[in-house]
Amino acid sequence: MLAAVTELHYGEQTLLGLNIASARRYPDFVAELEEASGQDVGHRACGTLAVAFDSDDRAQLRELHTFQQELGLECAWLTGRECRRLEPMLAPGVRGGLRVDGDHQVDPRRLAAALLTACERAGVDLHRARAERLLLDGDRATGVELTGGARLTAERTVLAAGSLSGRLAGVPDEVLPPVRPVKGQVLRLSVPERYAPFLSRTVRAVVRGGPVYLVPRENGELVVGATTEELGWDTTVTAGGVYELLRDAHELVPGITELPLVETCAGLRPGSPDNAPLLGPTALPGLLLATGHHRNGVLLTPITGDVMAEVLTSGELPPEARPFTPRRFAAAADAGAAPAVPAAPDAAPSPAQEQHT
Numbered sequence: 284m285l286a287a288v289t290e291l292h293y294g295e296q297t298l299l300g301l302n303i304a305s306a307r308r309y310p311d312f313v314a315e316l317e318e319a320s321g322q323d324v325g326h327r328a329c330g331t332l333a334v335a336f337d338s339d340d341r342a343q344l345r346e347l348h349t350f351q352q353e354l355g356l357e358c359a360w361l362t363g364r365e366c367r368r369l370e371p372m373l374a375p376g377v378r379g380g381l382r383v384d385g386d387h388q389v390d391p392r393r394l395a396a397a398l399l400t401a402c403e404r405a406g407v408d409l410h411r412a413r414a415e416r417l418l419l420d421g422d423r424a425t426g427v428e429l430t431g432g433a434r435l436t437a438e439r440t441v442l443a444a445g446s447l448s449g450r451l452a453g454v455p456d457e458v459l460p461p462v463r464p465v466k467g468q469v470l471r472l473s474v475p476e477r478y479a480p481f482l483s484r485t486v487r488a489v490v491r492g493g494p495v496y497l498v499p500r501e502n503g504e505l506v507v508g509a510t511t512e513e514l515g516w517d518t519t520v521t522a523g524g525v526y527e528l529l530r531d532a533h534e535l536v537p538g539i540t541e542l543p544l545v546e547t548c549a550g551l552r553p554g555s556p557d558n559a560p561l562l563g564p565t566a567l568p569g570l571l572l573a574t575g576h577h578r579n580g581v582l583l584t585p586i587t588g589d590v591m592a593e594v595l596t597s598g599e600l601p602p603e604a605r606p607f608t609p610r611r612f613a614a615a616a617d618a619g620a621a622p623a624v625p626a627a628p629d630a631a632p633s634p635a636q637e638q639h640t
């Protein structure tokens with residue numbers, strides 16, 4: 284989901300600004316990337332409907348709507364009947380909802396594949412090996428050592444290793460990013476022709492206190508997500524996770540039980556202490572970060588690329604990225620509030636084992 288508005292949480296207004304700025308860049312970013320790669324990335328400007336089931340959900344969603352309006356965000360309140368008129372597969376019990384026409388979707392697997400192709404076509408030299416350690420020369424980062432011992436030297440190194448960003452050997456403790464893995468399980472169903480269009484936009488709700496969403500892809504896939512679990516680097520797909528997702532999605536859209544279940548998987552969000560990314564130079568000369576994107580890394584792709592290009596070429600973080608400097612955590616640590624660095628995994632997954640959910 285590219286869900287700047289429906290993913291809004293209290294206390295995350297600064298992050299909201301970055302999310303919205305990135306969402307605005309998406310159409311141009313997709314056009315440029317599809318041209319550069321020759322690949323379709325599955326961007327769909329379909330909007331989102333967030334619905335409520337009971338009076339508590341409804342009151343909560345109403346409150347969110349008021350907050351969104353105070354912030355000048357575009358969203359419209361609909362009655363239950365209006366929700367079902369838009370999405371006839373919704374359960375009859377839906378009590379109302381928020382229509383957000385600006386929250387769209389992209390296929391993250393196709394996006395990642397297109398980015399790799401575009402990089403290759405632009406002459407980027409890709410080394411598909413694990414970075415084992417950061418190389419240092421005195422108090423300066425000078426590159427990385429790869430598995431097998433090869434060394435890549437660089438004037439500037441960007442650490443962008445997702446939930447493993449806080450685990451690279453050689454990075455001094457005081458600049459290690461406070462990033463932790465936040466597990467999410469996801470299901471993929473497919474919508475046979477005879478049921479199409481099953482849903483026309485992303486539909487989401489909070490069911491029994493847990494958020495659930497259904498994202499209908501253009502290619503007939505229906506993605507159901509996602510759990511949020513603090514279990515370290517565990518990516519096991521569990522019966523409980525699959526059960527909860529299906530149970531909650533079924534409450535929202537009962538017809539899903541007719542659809543073939545084609546895939547279950549689990550991924551790790553790179554969580555940071557304030558749920559916002561860490562972008563730009565660290566206190567160690569030559570080392571920069573682009574990590575900690577947590578729930579919004581796909582949404583934040585275009586702005587992260589632009590910000591990192593700017594800081595790598597000019598040395599300056601652009602104004603919209605300054606609140607996201609990695610140094611904000613160093614300041615918190617100096618003041619006595621240690622950032623939450625997770626315990627080491629017993630066996631960290633290899634880059635090849637990870638996949639885009």
Ligand SMILES: Cc1cc2nc3c(=O)[nH]c(=O)nc-3n(C[C@H](O)[C@H](O)[C@H](O)COP(=O)(O)OP(=O)(O)OC[C@H]3O[C@@H](n4cnc5c(N)ncnc54)[C@H](O)[C@@H]3O)c2cc1C
Nearest residue numbers: 284413414444445467550551576577578579580581582634
């Ligand atoms: C279930 C789930 C649902 C999500 N839904 C959404 C959503 O709807 N919208 C949204 O915007 N975001 C969503 N996210 C979040 C988004 O996927 C992440 O924020 C994003 O993937 C972070 O990108 P990244 O490149 O920083 O990290 P990753 O995607 O984790 O990529 C890091 C890469 O670094 C590699 N790596 C790690 N260590 C090393 C090393 N030592 N050497 C070499 N390579 C290394 C890994 O193999 C991996 O390829 C979701 C995440 C999950 C798990």
